[in-house]
Amino acid sequence: MRIAERHRYITEKLHSAGAVSVASLAEEMGVSVVTVRKDLQLLEEQGLLLRSHGGASLPSAFVNDRPIAEKQDVRAEEKRLIAQAAAGLLQPxxxxxxxxxxxxxxxxxxxxxxxxGTVLTAALNVAGALAAHPALELVLLGGVVRKSAASAVGPYAEDMLRHFACNRLFLSVDGISPDFGLTTSNMMEAHLNAQMCRAAQQVVVLADASKFGKKGFGRICGLPEVDLIVTDAALPELYQEAVEAAGVKLLMVGKT
Structure with missing residues (x-):
């Protein structure tokens, strides 16, 4: 088996059984115990499982709300590559x-x-990064500030969005599930993000591979409502196929 095939086999086995053992995986896939342990380590780094003595189990599929400062350095290089690729899509x-x-x-x-161009955002950190940008017009959506995300939410921001028609939305999420869709950990932010999707002609999701297979409390939209997902090359083949089956374009960046 190739590495992609092994990873798919392991993730499918996990989702059907809930847990796997190193010994049984080695026997079933016809590889060494050392190879299986390396595979499990790589999958754990992607957030797809939790290793234990002699095996692995599924992590919790549900994500909790965490402060933005806590998440800033998580998979920072993957986020940087995703951001650069997404910025390359822009037109004047x-x-x-x-x-x-x-x-x-x-x-x-x-x-x-x-x-x-023109940028609309409810995120204070995004507005701060673009406030001195020489060539663009910045529109800041107002509302109640959700401190953990440094972003405004609520009916005022949603009402403002109804007055605009935009070319594209660049959206970050907490979870992408093939069956449940795009989610975030806060229901008010999820509702605002849903309004953002309606205000844009194209929805572009920026999410590293660890976000796949996860669910947050608030649902934003279904996967087929997304036009493009920009992610990193660590995305397992299982999720690549699910994204493509939903009719969503996939742009993967970084090393394979």
Missing amino acids: DEAIIIGSGTTVDAFARALPRSFR
Whole structure:
């Protein structure tokens, strides 16, 4: 078996059984125990399992709300590469919406100084990164500030969005589930993000591979409502196939 095939086999086995043993995996896949342990280590680094003595189990599929400062350095290099790739998609004079979160914050910082257009955002860190940008017009959505995300939420921000039509939304999420869709850990942010999706002609999701297979409390939209997902090359083949089956384009960055 190739490494991608082994990883798919292990994740499928985990989702059906809930737990696996190193010995049984080695026997079933016809590889050494050392190879299985390396595979489990790689999958754990992607957030797809939790290793234990002699085996592995599924991590909790549900994500909790964490402060943005705590998430800033998690998979920072992957976020940087994703942000750069997403910034390369921009066209002059576009009107775009940027959501909240650490990945879209990296995206805002990756916008070239020459980019000419309009940016709508409710995220204070995104607004701060773009406030002195020489060539763009910045529109800050108002509302109650959700401190853990440094972002405004609520009916005022949602009402403002109804007055705009934008080319693209660049959205960061807490979880991507093939069956449940895009989610975040806060229901008010999820509702605002859903409104952002309706205000944009194209929905672009920026999410590293660890977000796949996870669920947050608040559902934003279904996977088929997304146009493009920009992620890193560590995304397991299982999720690549699910994204493509939903009719969503996939842009993967970084080393394979």
